Amino acid sequence: MVVLISGRKSAGDLDALDLFSRMDVPATGAATTVPSPERRESFHQKLNAVLDQSLSNPSRLHGWRVQGLFEAMIVSLGTVRMIKEEDAGRYFFHAGDEVRPADFRIITAAGEHLLVEVKGVNPSNMTKPQRVRNQDLDPLLRYAELTGARLLFAPYWSAINLWSLVDASALTRLDERRRVLNFESAMMANELGLVGDAQIGTEPPLTFSVIADPAGQEHDDRGAQTEIRFRVGAVELASAGRVLTDPQQQKIAWFLMLHGQWPPTEQPVIEDGRLVRINQVFRPVVPDDEELAEAISDQGFALVGSLSSMYSNAYNDVTLTEDGEIRALRHEPDPGALASLVPSDYWDNRENDALPIWKLTQDPGR
Template sequence: MHPRDISDLNASLLRLADQIAREMGLPIKHAVNRADFSARLSELVRRQTDSSIRLYGFRAQHMFAYVIAALGEVAVITEEDQGIFFDSSGLLTRPDFRIQTKKGSQILVEVKNFRASSIDDCFVIGEKYLERLANYSSTVGIPLKIAVYWVGWNCWTLIDPSRLSLEGRKFRLSIMEAMKINEMGLLGDVHVGTEVPLVMRLHADLTKPRSIDLHGLAPFTIGRVTLHVGGKEITNQLEIKIAALLIFFGKWGDVKTPVAVSGGLVDHFDFIVQPEIISEGQGFELVGSMSQIVSNQYLYSTSEKEGVTSLAPKSDVKEFGVLIPDSYQGQVLKLWRFQQMPNTFEGEESES
């Protein structure tokens, strides 16, 4: 664990211990040695972990920070809603993050996790709650955005609150509308495409047994692993990293695992991924957005079959995603990248 992370953890633990001790009416050093202090602490942790809404909500908040850090356009990410806070007006709510981009602009971001049961379900945020966030934004002079993670579609959208529609006392937003006004591209998100198919080939060690017996059973030892795209082997190290990320965490759903056999000996296994429908004459297919790919990587690192195992992975944020240089040309792995920009208001002209 990074020394800074340890320092933050110690500060959080001390604040929590102080809060419990004050509730018990005891000095903190006396309270921590009592059984009822431990019981109170355990109860607080249990309540939080038993609440799936809070558990998944906090994980989405952590995931957003990892995702935008991996996209490469952000210089600084700070948790805005942590630490001492005094509000003389009583009308402010701090959003989750303050973000500064490498171009020098700043935004405040409130992160929300939304699980829709159908494409018609709308994300909802209360008018008063959004007003309190907007009051804070106005007070500190930094624009506010709402980041929504659409669970069923593994999709991030970054929304300007002024684009939300008010119905009664709630602001509502469908995923179809959210996609049109999505500003994730401003933080470096791109949709990535490449040639078909992507292949991971597991070559047999030729010095080890690999013959197939009468029952169809064959021992197999991996000698080396190669990656391929469009029938060509990838040898550049950056391209190998990008291809591996696309294979394991992209959205292509047609997976095949053929085995190559020659003379009764296993030669290699292929792990082939491609989209279920291939566009004729296009020359490439979209594998997903970088925010989706990094999110899949994050979910894999923090989940098991029974659900959430941790809010954040053990790995450092630098291990997530692959930063693709703006000048990337590609030797074998050709990439198509599309940066989506939000559409404009009706009657409003886009900037040229």
Template structure:
């Protein structure tokens, strides 16, 4: 292969953030950037701080939830711009704290969003408290740039998100106190595309066996075959449109219905496939059944990428912008996947 024919090597992203950290360290310690000892000195100083950070559960879980919020907003798809706000230097006449994100909404309005994780095991004691000093520091930043402040709260025991205006829950001392129930009633998350999704059960996945290779059922009842096709059904109607199939697949794998043990499909002594059936855990028998809030469905997917048991194994997971964005223009008339979308409006309490 000639030099002209060689493919371009992939471009490596420049380490701006790392260089900035090194520059701060070098200046603080009086080391020139071209000093050959700088890298080793920086690594030696960074190692214990990194180990300390990795051993801090509150920091790890809080950082993961910040990234979960970002990925959830990207997946819901109702925004014009989403930007990390709390990066870079802030020079101000008073002490300010930059909130985590800036969001430009579909209608052109803007929010500054501070993300909080409430991680309590007792499901009956879900409450967020914030000190006056902390709340005033983020509010002062929002006031300085003329943008409304919102709190995005992740109630991790329930995998619920709520987005609230903090002024509704200020205490007499100037801090903040809000329960999960109060936050859910006041939540403005629907402006970012949050929806309660309902459909008609059951959802079914049928994996058909290839007929040109051996297939059998073991003495223990376990099917042994190669998959020839995968068909998805809503009740008894096969879903053939790619958008219908994609969303039904999301519901099957990450929704809140229970997927039963696989059912072997046989003809005589030959296996022809297996069937997986998803139904509501507690059906209402009213026809339409809730399969989950969009954000909860996505949170389950994100947890599979970032959580192992009770341990965080990654901070960043992949967003899924192709999942819920199509709901904004869903073809309710022609789709074979019946959908009922609920939008929860915030209450206008005191």
């Protein structure tokens, strides 16, 4: 695990001064100085105008939020040596050789330099193929070549909460002006494992139980309905019926239940008219397909989801409203949190196997 730290702390005063220096363009021959009220007022007017333009553009806001999600996810996966916003700040290039930086530069654990262009796929488009114009792709490729990096695209298929990280060579020719990346090709060529992503599986079901205190229960019978008031005596986490007592296993199970793909069902347990417990049972969704159900039973586990998807669920919870509106454009990551969730030594000499974990990392075999 590599724990990344911020190389540039937020400094609102310097950031504001930098923005002012870029937007403050005095008239030729102006006698005013930089701190003058006239220059400040002109800056405020320009800033309000461009800010209003961005805040009224939903697609721009969602695209900005998805970029923040990608950066936070990579930091939380905790395997790369560095990630940096590449398209921030000015740059100059040789006339006639148009270049454009991608969104991020990543240096992997092996020292490879990756330039990543993030693409947020509109939920309404589901898995619609992503088209890239040659006039946009070529400057990105030239920048990558000049800076000794490999160019990749990172579409976030938001409707199904899946990421892919795909080398630019996987884009196929659509016509003379455009290239295209379809969902199937993106999944086959996915290189997110290179930056720490993996599919996590375990033995179903996972259960969170609220155990009722047997003392002090009050029952109010109302004909066909009964209201029970009780105190919580304890809570319990279990995997396939095995109670989890190890703190690390409890942490893993809780994360998988909160952010994985298995939906919960509520099952109250009542014995002799008294509430014993309320179970929240998390199971994989299995279609009415006996072969699939039998395969899960035979292999002993089912996939709960990828680390990238589960992190995206958690990130979306704090940056989006229930209606999908944006409440925050970014959320600070917890460096290395996903790498430490299931550490590499989890399977070494474990005395407690109550929570078996399978970790599958995809290799596109480039």
